[in-house]
Amino acid sequence: MSAATKPTLDPLDLAGIDDLLSDDERAVRASVRQLCEQRIEPFVADWFEQGTLPDARGLAKELGALGLLGMHLEGYGCAGMSAVDYGLACVELEAADSGIRSLVSVQGSLAMFGIHRWATEDVKQEWLPRMAAGEAIGCFGLTEPDHGSDPGSMRTRARRDGGDWVIDGRKMWITNGSIADVAVVWAQTEEGIRGFAVPTDTPGFSAPEIKHKLSLRASVTSELVLDGVRVPDAYAFPEVRGLKGPLSCLNEARYGIVWGALGAARSSFEAALSYAKERTQFGRPIGGFQLTQAKLADMSLELTKGMLLALHLGRRKDAGTLRPEQVSLGKLNNVREALEICRTARTILGANGISLEYPVIRHANNLESVLTYEGTVEMHTLVIGQVLTGEPAFR
Structure with missing residues (x-):
C-alpha cells in the first residue's frame, strides 16, 4: 500500500482502539456524544461560571429518555446495556463536563444500584422505573463532615421505633442532594451499618446546597441533614449489614x-x-x-x-x-x-x-x-x- 492510499490516523485514537469496539458500542457512543454536543457543550461554560445547573430535572429526563440512567442495570425500566456501553457513555458525558457525568453516576451507579441490589421488591418497584426515566432523582449519603475515607466511623444513627426507623445525622458533599426525590442513606444501627431509601419529602429531612465551590460548579452538591427522620421498616435494606x-x-x-x-x-x-x-x-x-x-x-x-x-x-x-x-x-x-x-x-x-x-x-x-x-x-x-x-x- 502506498503512502497515498494508507488510511489517515485519527489523532484522538492513534492506536486504533475503535477497532476493538462493536458497531453497537460505537452507536451508543455516538448517540451520547450527539446529546452532549447539542444539549450541554454550548452552555456548560456559562453554567460553570454561574455555579449552577439550570433545569437539572429537565436534563435528567433527557438523559433518561436516552436510557443513560441506570443504563447497566436490568429490569425496572433500565436499559440493561453492557459495562462497556456504560463506560463509553461516561467518556462522552465527562468530555462535556464532570458534573454532568457525576449526575449520571450518582443516579445510576450509587442511588439506583443501591436500591436495585439491596432494597425490597416494593421499594424497587416504587423508585427504579421513575429514576430510570429521569422522573425521580436520587442521591447517596455516605460521606459525613468528619468521616470521609473512614465511613465505618460514621455518626449518623438509625434506631427502631415500633415498625419504623428514626434517623439522625448529617451527610456532606452529596451530589444531587438538593434536587433529589430519594436518598440512599447509610447509618449506624444496633445491627451494624444499614442502608435506607429515604424520600426527601419526609419531615426532618433537608438538603441545603453547598455554594462557593471552584470545582464541579455545573453540578448540584449538598449537605443532607436528617433530624428525627422517620421511615417505615420496609424502606430499610433488609439483608446487607456493614460496609459491604x-x-x-x-x-x-x-x-x-x-x-x-x-x-x-x-x-x-x-x-x-x-x-x-x-x-x-x-x-x-x-x-x-x-x-x-x-x-x-x-x-x-x-x-x-x-x-x-x-x-x-x-x-x-x-x-x-x-x-x-x-x-x-x-x-x-x-x-x-x-x-x-x-x-x-x-x-x-x-x-x-x-x-x-x-x-x-x-x-x-x-x-x-x-x-x-x-x-x-x-x-x-x-x-x-x-x-x-x-x-x-x-x-
Whole structure:
C-alpha cells in the first residue's frame, strides 16, 4: 500500500482502539456524544461560571429518555446495556463536563444500584422505573463532615421505633442532594451499618446546597441533614449489614470514573492540539516546536494507555471477572493521568488556558474533585499496596 492510499490516523485514537469496539458500542457512543454536543457543550461554560445547573430535572429526563440512567442495570425500566456501553457513555458525558457525568453516576451507579441490589421488591418497584426515566432523582449519603475515607466511623444513627426507623445525622458533599426525590442513606444501627431509601419529602429531612465551590460548579452538591427522620421498616435494606453495601455501590461508581476521566482528558487534549496548530509564535505554529510536540505526544500516549485499561476492565466486568482492586487500579491511574493531561494542555494554551473560552481549566478544576471522591488517591494506593504485599496499611 502506498503512502497515498494508507488510511489517515485519527489523532484522538492513534492506536486504533475503535477497532476493538462493536458497531453497537460505537452507536451508543455516538448517540451520547450527539446529546452532549447539542444539549450541554454550548452552555456548560456559562453554567460553570454561574455555579449552577439550570433545569437539572429537565436534563435528567433527557438523559433518561436516552436510557443513560441506570443504563447497566436490568429490569425496572433500565436499559440493561453492557459495562462497556456504560463506560463509553461516561467518556462522552465527562468530555462535556464532570458534573454532568457525576449526575449520571450518582443516579445510576450509587442511588439506583443501591436500591436495585439491596432494597425490597416494593421499594424497587416504587423508585427504579421513575429514576430510570429521569422522573425521580436520587442521591447517596455516605460521606459525613468528619468521616470521609473512614465511613465505618460514621455518626449518623438509625434506631427502631415500633415498625419504623428514626434517623439522625448529617451527610456532606452529596451530589444531587438538593434536587433529589430519594436518598440512599447509610447509618449506624444496633445491627451494624444499614442502608435506607429515604424520600426527601419526609419531615426532618433537608438538603441545603453547598455554594462557593471552584470545582464541579455545573453540578448540584449538598449537605443532607436528617433530624428525627422517620421511615417505615420496609424502606430499610433488609439483608446487607456493614460496609459491604455502600462499598458495592462505590465500586460501581468508581468503574464509571475509570472511563469518564478520559473524556475530560480527551477534550483538553483536543483543545490543546487544535490550539498548537493555530497559534503562531516566532513565525510558525507552536505545534512545530519540539517541546510542544513532546507534550502532545505524552498526552496522546497516556490517553491511549488509559483507554486500553478502561476497555480491558470493562470487558472483565461484562464477563463477571472484574475485582474491586482492579477498579482501584483504573481509578487511580486514569484520574491522575487525566488531571496531568489537563494541566499540560493548559501550558500549551498559555494564558488563554485559564479562560472559560476553552474547556481546559474547567476540566482541570473538576478533576481535582474527581481525584478525591469515590476514594482518594491515598486510599486506592493502599488498596493496591495491600494486594501487592498482603499487608493492610489503612490504620
